[in-house]
Amino acid sequence: MRRYNLEVLDISETHWTQVGQQRLTSGELLLYSGHEEENAPHTQGVALMLSKQAQNAFTGWGSHEPRIVKAPLKTKEDDAKNQFYNRLQSIIEKWPTKDLTILMGDFNAKVGTDNTGYEDIMGRQGLGERNENGDRFVNLCAFNKLVIGGTIFPHKRIQKTT
Known part of the structure; x- marks a missing residue:
């Protein structure tokens, strides 16, 4: 670090x-x-x-079952993906709106470079074309007014993937 x-x-x-x-x-x-x-x-x-x-800014944390911290792979069934994003949405809704919300982790999502219609929540510095998990993630962020930070500033290509 x-x-x-x-x-x-x-x-x-x-x-x-x-x-x-x-x-x-x-x-x-x-x-x-x-x-x-x-x-x-x-x-x-x-x-x-x-x-x-x-x-110094940390006030507390909680764990929400292991799968909520990692999105299902693109090969998983839609039910598993829907369950994941519904559970994540219910957790976000419980957070106080005055708190800073940061989602971090492996969402198995590629949001791409096209931010048409989503200019307020993402930049054009993503990678490739948006995939299905990327659609779900972008929609979750748009609904909750969360910015996809990794798309705002330019990065070396090797730093755009995990």
Whole structure:
């Protein structure tokens, strides 16, 4: 984090189980979430690392089941995708509107470069053509007035994908 001067780091595809937080010896705070059962598969985990500075603005967090932190793959059935986005929408609706909302993680979405009709929530610096998960993600962001930050400023091509 220090090398790239990051205050907040989103970590996808962790293999940790359960939910917790840990303060590292370097001072960063690590928040993690995976399957709640200890003997569950070591998949679908995510973590968030906060610098000392970011911790000053941090008021709390909660975990919302492991799958809510990672969108279903494009090959999954529409029911799984609809379930994911409906659950995500219900969580967003519970957040106080005065709070800053930041969605981070692996949405398996490609939003593309065409922002026609979505100029208020995305730029033209996406990658390629929008896919089905990209449509779902763009619509979720538009409905909730969330900006897709990775599309606003130019990036090297290698930095546009995970």
